Amino acid sequence: ISGAPSLVRKALYEISTRLHRHPRKENPSLEEIIDASTQRKRESPPPLLHENHMLPHLHVDHPPPMPLLDPYRNGPLQYPVPEPEEFSIKILCPSELIGPVIGRSGANVRQVEQQTGARIMVQELPKDASGERLIVISSKEIPADPVSPTIEALILLHSKVSESKVSEPSVSAPSESAPSEEHNLVTRLVVPSRKVGCIIGEGGKVITEMRRRIGAEIRVYSKADKPKYLSFHDELVQAVGQMHGREDYQRVADVTGYVFAARLPSEMLRGNCH
Numbered sequence: 424i425s426g427a428p429s430l431v432r433k434a435l436y437e438i439s440t441r442l443h444r445h446p447r448k449e450n451p452s453l454e455e456i457i458d459a460s461t462q463r464k465r466e467s468p469p470p471l472l473h474e475n476h477m478l479p480h481l482h483v484d485h486p487p488p489m490p491l492l493d494p495y496r497n498g499p500l501q502y503p504v505p506e507p508e509e510f511s512i513k514i515l516c517p518s519e520l521i522g523p524v525i526g527r528s529g530a531n532v533r534q535v536e537q538q539t540g541a542r543i544m545v546q547e548l549p550k551d552a553s554g555e556r557l558i559v560i561s562s563k564e565i566p567a568d569p570v571s572p573t574i575e576a577l578i579l580l581h582s583k584v585s586e587s588k589v590s591e592p593s594v595s596a597p598s599e600s601a602p603s604e605e606h607n608l609v610t611r612l613v614v615p616s617r618k619v620g621c622i623i624g625e626g627g628k629v630i631t632e633m634r635r636r637i638g639a640e641i642r643v644y645s646k647a648d649k650p651k652y653l654s655f656h657d658e659l660v661q662a663v664g665q666m667h668g669r670e671d672y673q674r675v676a677d678v679t680g681y682v683f684a685a686r687l688p689s690e691m692l693r694g695n696c697h
Contacts, residue, residue, distance in 0.1 A: 431581075431610050432582070434633060435577060435610065435612070436574060436577075436578060437633055438622050438641075439512055441622055442510075442512065442622070443564070443566060443573070443574060505565045505566075506565075508563065508564065509563060509564075510562060510563075511559055511561035512574070513559050513560075513612065513657075514560070514577065514580070514581070514610070514611065515556070515558075515612075516556050516557075516558050517556075518556055521556045523583065524558075524580060524583045525545060531583055535576050535579045535580060538576075538579065539572040539573075539575040539576040540562060541562040541575070541576035542560070543559070543560050544559045544561075545558055545559075548652055557613065558580065560573050560576045584610070610661070611661050612659070613653060613657050613658070614657065614658050614659075614660050615658070616655075616656050616658050619643060619658045623643060643659070643660050644659040
């Protein structure tokens, strides 16, 4: 994903929301998906659904139907409540940033866990992992639930990564005589192979639309190009955002993860997990 840090976080939110909404789908091979997405040109977003004459309550102009009454009870029919399922997201973090991200004695991690209810673990990677650590964020969730503790924790932790990146000594405010210096913020997600199709979509429609709407470039590595230390069943999704000095970042820092708690437009969440 390429763009400013705020756009990178928006892309992370949309990607993780798609993973949350499509937990069980099976998909074609990654190579077929990537080939379709790279050959597809940018298109307009899919049209909104028209009114359903058989089920008029599905249209925005009609209220939902009244619940059916149970003749043997004074109340609506009882339906089984969906069981919560484990939902996790993995994000790679440069080793030099892991300290500021987790905080002294893990203070930042505990704060995010208390704030969201998600669980956060930091795992070591093999020596050939190019100096990265794996952060695993998880919680028990219902896929249809509009609030995801895992996604909220992901956005909050990503803000910590951006703060640590911009506070490095090499990042300084541009002088009047020198052009503004650009700094890249690289974000890498590890996604199960069976779910990566939800990000790309049939024929690349979803990833193309996300690129257009967010103004960011999203890359899914092929199995041949992804790091060797990743599992065969995992894929790598990379985001690269440019940081234009402290003034630009200050505007980004004011945006917390809860800005993205508002759900995506229905047309972005619509679509098959292919």
